[in-house]
Amino acid sequence: MSVGVELGGRTVLMVEDSPETMELIATYLERQGLRVLRATNGAALRTHLAAERPDLVLLDINLPDSDGLALAEALRLGEEIPLIFVTGRDSATDRIAGLSHGGDYLTKPVDPLELLMRIRNLLRRTVPSATPAAPLPPPADAPLTFKGWRLDLVRRALFRPDGSYLALTTGEFNILAALAAMRPNPVGREYLLDVISNRDPSSISEHTVDTLITRLRRKMRLDDSSSSPIVTVRGVGYALDPDDT
Numbered sequence: 426m427s428v429g430v431e432l433g434g435r436t437v438l439m440v441e442d443s444p445e446t447m448e449l450i451a452t453y454l455e456r457q458g459l460r461v462l463r464a465t466n467g468a469a470l471r472t473h474l475a476a477e478r479p480d481l482v483l484l485d486i487n488l489p490d491s492d493g494l495a496l497a498e499a500l501r502l503g504e505e506i507p508l509i510f511v512t513g514r515d516s517a518t519d520r521i522a523g524l525s526h527g528g529d530y531l532t533k534p535v536d537p538l539e540l541l542m543r544i545r546n547l548l549r550r551t552v553p554s555a556t557p558a559a560p561l562p563p564p565a566d567a568p569l570t571f572k573g574w575r576l577d578l579v580r581r582a583l584f585r586p587d588g589s590y591l592a593l594t595t596g597e598f599n600i601l602a603a604l605a606a607m608r609p610n611p612v613g614r615e616y617l618l619d620v621i622s623n624r625d626p627s628s629i630s631e632h633t634v635d636t637l638i639t640r641l642r643r644k645m646r647l648d649d650s651s652s653s654p655i656v657t658v659r660g661v662g663y664a665l666d667p668d669d670t
Contacts, residue, residue, distance in 0.1 A: 435548055438462045438479035440470045441511070442489050445616045446533065450483070450511070453537040453606040459544070467491030471500070479506065480548055483540075484528070486512040486519065494522050503527025507547040511535055534620045537606050538578045569605040571665050572654045574645070576605050591644060596621045596637050604655065608665040611658035638663055 437454060441447040442465050451461040462479060464470045467490050473479070482502050486493035493510060502508045508528035512519070515532040523530040529543055568577045573586030581598055583591045593601065603612055603620050617634045642653035654666045 432458045432545065432548065434458075434460065435480040436460045436462060436477070437481050437483060437544065438464060438470070438473050439483040439511075440464045440467070440488065440493070441483070441485045442466060442487075443616075445613050448610060449603065449607050449612065449616065450535060450537060450540065452610065454541065454544070457541055465489075467493075467496050470496065474500065481507040481509065481544060483509050483511050486510060486514050486523075494519075494526060497523075497526040497528060507550075509540070509543060509547070511540070534616075537602075569602075569608075571605060571608060574654065576601060578602060585647070593641075593644070594637075596633075597641050597644070600634070600637050601641060601655075604663060604665050611661040611664040613662040617662065634663075 435458075437459050439447060439451055439454075439461055441450070441463075444465075447463060447465070451463060454461050462473050464473055466488050470482075470484075484493045484497060484502065488496075493512065497503055497508060497510075503526045508526070510523040510528045510530045511533065512523075512531075513533045520530050529547065531540060531543065568575045570576070575584040576582075577584070583593055583598070583601065585591055599620050600617055603617060614634050621633060621637065638655060642655055645653040645655070656664055656666050658664050
C-alpha cells in the first residue's frame with residue numbers, strides 16, 4: 426500500500442509499556458513504510474535518543490519509571506522533535522499539559538488510521554526545504570486485505586471476496602480492524618475489550634469479545650462453506666488466519 430514518499434524511511438520512536446499496544450500500533454505503522462523504534466520506559470527512550478535522532482516520538486504518559494510529561498519537558502520533546510502523546514489519560518488537565526509541551530494528543534484506544542494521519546501531518550512540516558514534499562495519497566489507499574476480504578478503514582466498510590458489502594455493527598468492525606492491523610499476530614482479549622469499550626467498563630460484559638467474535642465468524646462464512654478467517658490462539662486471544670498470504 427502506497428503511503429507517499431514523505432513517510433518512506435522516516436523513523437518514529439514509540440514509547441509504550443504495554444506489549445500488545447506497542448505491537449498493534451508499531452506493526453501497523455511499519456506496514457505504512459515507517460521505521461519504528463520501540464522503548465518500554467523512560468530509560469530506553471533516553472538510550473535511543475543518545476544513539477540517533479528520530480523524526481517523531483510517540484510517548485505514553487504513564488510509564489513504569491517516569492512521567493511522560495516530565496520526560497517531554499526534560500528532553501525538549503515537542504520543541505526539537507515532533508511529539509504525539511498516546512495515552513489513556515484523557516482529562517482536560519492532561520490534554521492541556523500535553524499541548525503546552527508542544528505535543529499532539531491522542532487517547533487510547535487509538536484508531537491506527539487517525540494516528541497515521543497525524544504523523545503524516547507532523548512529518549510533512551519537518552521535511553527539509555530542499556526536498557519537496559510529495560502530495561498525500563487519498564485516504565482510499567487505506568483498505569486492508571486478507572483472504573480476498575477488503576476492510577476499508579476510511580469508509581468503515583467490509584467487502585466480501587466477490588466485492589459485495591457486508592454490514593457490521595460498530596463493535597464488530599472495531600474488533601475486525603484491530604485484528605487486521607495486527608495480522609498475522611494474535612491480539613489479546615484485554616486489548617479487544619479496550620477497543621470496544623471506549624474506556625467505559627460499564628458498557629461491556631465479561632463475554633462481549635467472545636460474543637462479537639462469534640457473530641463475526643457467522644457473518645463471514647461464505648456460501649462455499651469455507652470457515653471464517655478469524656482463528657482462536659489458545660492462551661492468547663484471536664487472530665486473522667496466519668496461513669493467509
